[in-house]
Amino acid sequence: MTSSTPAGNKDIREVAISLDQVSKWYGSFQVLQNVNLNVRVGERIVIAGPSGSGKSTMIRCINWLEQHQSGRIVVDGIELTSNYRNVDAVRKEVGMVFQHFNLFPHLTILENCTLAPIWVKKQSKKDADAVAFEFLEKVRIADQAHKFPGQLSGGQQQRVAIARALCMRPKVLLFDEPTSALDPEMVREVLDTMVRLAEDGMTMLCVTHEMGFARQVADRVIFMDRGEILEENVPDEFFSKPRHERARAFLSQIIH
Amino acid sequence: MKYLLGAVDTVPLLLDGLVTTLLICGLASILALVGAVCIVAARRSGIGVVVWTAKVYVTLMRGLPIVILVFLLYFGVPALFDLGRVSALWVGVLALAMNGAAFQSEVLRGAIARLPNGQTEGAYALGLNKFQLWRLVLTPQVLPIALPALAGEIGFLIKASPVLSLITVVDLTRRAQQVTMQTFDPLGPLLAACFLYFLLIGSISWVSRYLETRLTVGRTR
Numbered sequence: 442m443t444s445s446t447p448a449g450n451k452d453i454r455e456v457a458i459s460l461d462q463v464s465k466w467y468g469s470f471q472v473l474q475n476v477n478l479n480v481r482v483g484e485r486i487v488i489a490g491p492s493g494s495g496k497s498t499m500i501r502c503i504n505w506l507e508q509h510q511s512g513r514i515v516v517d518g519i520e521l522t523s524n525y526r527n528v529d530a531v532r533k534e535v536g537m538v539f540q541h542f543n544l545f546p547h548l549t550i551l552e553n554c555t556l557a558p559i560w561v562k563k564q565s566k567k568d569a570d571a572v573a574f575e576f577l578e579k580v581r582i583a584d585q586a587h588k589f590p591g592q593l594s595g596g597q598q599q600r601v602a603i604a605r606a607l608c609m610r611p612k613v614l615l616f617d618e619p620t621s622a623l624d625p626e627m628v629r630e631v632l633d634t635m636v637r638l639a640e641d642g643m644t645m646l647c648v649t650h651e652m653g654f655a656r657q658v659a660d661r662v663i664f665m666d667r668g669e670i671l672e673e674n675v676p677d678e679f680f681s682k683p684r685h686e687r688a689r690a691f692l693s694q695i696i697h
Numbered sequence: 698m699k700y701l702l703g704a705v706d707t708v709p710l711l712l713d714g715l716v717t718t719l720l721i722c723g724l725a726s727i728l729a730l731v732g733a734v735c736i737v738a739a740r741r742s743g744i745g746v747v748v749w750t751a752k753v754y755v756t757l758m759r760g761l762p763i764v765i766l767v768f769l770l771y772f773g774v775p776a777l778f779d780l781g782r783v784s785a786l787w788v789g790v791l792a793l794a795m796n797g798a799a800f801q802s803e804v805l806r807g808a809i810a811r812l813p814n815g816q817t818e819g820a821y822a823l824g825l826n827k828f829q830l831w832r833l834v835l836t837p838q839v840l841p842i843a844l845p846a847l848a849g850e851i852g853f854l855i856k857a858s859p860v861l862s863l864i865t866v867v868d869l870t871r872r873a874q875q876v877t878m879q880t881f882d883p884l885g886p887l888l889a890a891c892f893l894y895f896l897l898i899g900s901i902s903w904v905s906r907y908l909e910t911r912l913t914v915g916r917t918r
């Protein structure tokens with residue numbers, strides 16, 4: 442565990458995700474450079490950094506949407522290797538919410554939420570429906586259950602995407618810029634949903650530039666640039682007096 | 698007027714030809730679709746030789762006049778391998794299927810390319826495997842996109858099928874010629890054949906439009 446974990450008293454919690462010297466290249470271009478990160482159960486981490494710094498690539502390695510080439514990634518005690526059983530096991534524990542929602546347009550909201558529970562977890566349709574309604578209630582969209590994604594607003598679709606991920610009862614949720622494809626007036630409803638998840642104790646890794654959200658819920662902010670983690674800090678300190686000079690440059694840009 | 702009546706009268710005489718055309722084109726379309734799926738899978742396999750073979754096959758089939766393919770299969774291949782006489786009907790099915798597979802694979806590829814982004818990673822992130830991804834997520838979206846063009850390809854296949862009368866298959870066109878020779882009516886049987894071809898191709902596009910609306914019901918994009 443890195444010494445920079447701000448809340449030292451939380452260190453007894455078990456490690457949910459650990460990245461150990463993780464590197465990845467696209468051809469000769471190194472996207473991730475010896476990334477080390479430990480996420481404990483219940484921790485909320487915000488990842489920030491300039492465009493192209495490798496934020497998406499890093500979190501996509503955690504559910505094997507991208508493959509790292511050296512180092513170790515262990516999720517809930519399972520190491521990600523090219524062994525498909527491990528990959529499947531990890532994907533059952535890790536949910537992901539994407540910038541563009543990635544809902545299935547040919548399925549209703551309810552069917553979007555029950556597809557994986559039925560086919561991956563082999564739940565009965567009845568059980569899956571019940572779970573789906575529970576989480577659709579939670580994201581406050583149960584009344585739209587029988588509509589298709591194309592009939593909902595962006596903010597509603599993103600909340601459905603969150604519910605869809607929750608229906609698999611993941612131990613960890615990854616968010617990749619969940620609000621950056623939304624019209625400004627819809628950002629709030631999605632962030633509120635995420636705050637409620639955080640309050641419920643969900644382990645979360647969020648790539649986002651929403652500083653209000655980071656201040657409100659994050660235990661730590663991770664700053665990445667050029668494939669490296671340059672700073673890990675508590676949100677207040679990160680935003681008021683970042684230690685790394687590139688983090689300062691980055692913050693001065695996003696504040697304006 | 699006389700000719701039109703003559704045409705109506707000859708329709709029953711052509712029915713066995715119609716059945717043969719239906720049989721050949723029906724089987725060939727199904728085989729072509731299976732072949733097209735295999736070609737698409739081959740092109741997506743990421744295995745160099747397999748991808749290359751599939752590409753070459755599609756290029757060849759798209760460039761080769763179907764008459765030549767029919768003759769190659771009916772005369773050339775049996776001579777080469779000393780097979781003796783082969784069934785003209787099955788050669789017909791095979792030729793149309795081989796040709797149709799290439800064209801239909803292009804239709805499928807185009808439809809897959811038009812799918813919204815992120816479907817695959819969305820499905821994988823939920824833990825679906827590759828088979829489930831295709832069965833539950835991609836295919837149901839590809840089909841309505843591909844249907845009109847697939848129906849068009851089947852129409853082409855039907856219109857190409859008279860070529861088989863050159864290798865002794867008594868299809869609708871050949872049957873019309875036979876009736877002409879028996880009745881000395883130069884127009885009636887051909888008009889009747891026209892009518893039946895129109896009916897056939899028209900009903901295919903009708904069915905495809907029906908299926909398309911059924912498959913996309915309720916959803917807006």
Ligand SMILES: Nc1ncnc2c1ncn2[C@@H]1O[C@H](COP(=O)(O)OP(=O)(O)OP(=O)(O)O)[C@@H](O)[C@H]1O
Pocket residue numbers: 467472490491492493494495496497498499
């Ligand atoms: N499939 C790929 N092939 C080659 N290069 C890629 C590929 N995917 C990403 N990259 C490159 O890797 C780098 C990191 O990309 P990544 O998407 O992880 O950045 P990011 O921090 O998420 O940026 P953004 O804020 O724009 O989303 C970028 O320079 C990008 O161009």
Ligand SMILES: [Mg+2]
Pocket residue numbers: 496497498617618
């Ligand atoms: Mg990104």
